[in-house]
Amino acid sequence: MSEAVYILCAVTSVVCAALLARAYRQRRTRILFWSTWCFVGLAINNLVLVADRIVVPEIDMGLVRAGTAVAAMAVLVVGLILGESR
Secondary structure, three states: OHHHHHHHHHHHHHHHHHHHHHHHHHHOOHHHHHHHHHHHHHHHHHHHHHHHHHHOOOOOOHHHHHHHHHHHHHHHHHHHHHHHHO
16 A cells, blocks of 8 residues: 555656646746745655565665755745846
């Protein structure tokens, strides 16, 4: 059951990234740009989670997962800071 949840979370984050990218192409706002890249990072994070828990469970990818999550959130924080300063 947990495998299905991991896969659904990965699919959801990929779909969110695609929808944000489509909205950015239409409107060209900064927050959509940074949100798109944040969700791309979160999608990568979820795909690494699927690989970690399902594909190769004998290899611990916890550090990679934490790094991708921190990087994705950092992208959004940078975008919010830059958006407020201009």
